[in-house]
Amino acid sequence: xxxxxxxxxxxxxxxxxxxxxxxxxxxxxxxxxxxxxxxxxxxxxxxxxxxxxxxxxxxxxxxxxxxxxxxxxxxxxxxxxxxxxxxxxxxxxxxxxxxxxxxxxxxxxxxxxxxx
Amino acid sequence: xxxxxxxxxxxxxxxxxxxxxxxxxxxxxxxxxxxxxxxxxxxxxxxxxxxxxxxxxxxxxxxxxxxxxxxxxxxxxxxxxxxxxxxxxxxxxxxxxxxxxxxxxxxxxxxxx
Numbered sequence: 464x465x466x467x468x469x470x471x472x473x474x475x476x477x478x479x480x481x482x483x484x485x486x487x488x489x490x491x492x493x494x495x496x497x498x499x500x501x502x503x504x505x506x507x508x509x510x511x512x513x514x515x516x517x518x519x520x521x522x523x524x525x526x527x528x529x530x531x532x533x534x535x536x537x538x539x540x541x542x543x544x545x546x547x548x549x550x551x552x553x554x555x556x557x558x559x560x561x562x563x564x565x566x567x568x569x570x571x572x573x574x575x576x577x578x579x
Numbered sequence: 580x581x582x583x584x585x586x587x588x589x590x591x592x593x594x595x596x597x598x599x600x601x602x603x604x605x606x607x608x609x610x611x612x613x614x615x616x617x618x619x620x621x622x623x624x625x626x627x628x629x630x631x632x633x634x635x636x637x638x639x640x641x642x643x644x645x646x647x648x649x650x651x652x653x654x655x656x657x658x659x660x661x662x663x664x665x666x667x668x669x670x671x672x673x674x675x676x677x678x679x680x681x682x683x684x685x686x687x688x689x690x691x692x
Binding site for chain 1 (some may be wrong): 596610612619620622623624627637647657667669671673675680681685691
């Protein structure tokens, strides 16, 4: 079974600065998908960014980008020009291509605080 | 557009009581999921369904039951509630492609006292 580890329970960043959230995962599969979800205080889960394992190019979405290191099984999220609205719990998630469930396997989350 | 709708948003149960958490999606998604989120933990899969009439267990199914009589609805039943079931419950749906995102409901905060 796949496991996802987020070793930083809490992080803080100054507004307009850059912060990187870490994620590592364990899998024996060669193809899979990785996701970062944001959960603000409203509890609504919001997709931030996704990465296909077969793509070497790191995904980017505006101020959000990832550093995907397949050999190291690492998938970190970089938030540039941090804004107060970025404050939330961030979850890293893994999704296998195989299996009937196609479910997401989540890490334990990183609580990000943005300081004004 | 409604997306995934969960009811209720909050509920307090006494030990041994039963209840049903409702989940409805209006996107014609085949796949539906129930997750629970404990404090300081990630979401864990309880049950899932790949289509009407088809359900299967996830990682933590004990104490729960589900049914999927229609594409739209995927209720989660708690029988004989226990304090260990105190959690936030999320329903989610998708078409089932591996690269697509899951659409989540806003969650149900359940306390069993």
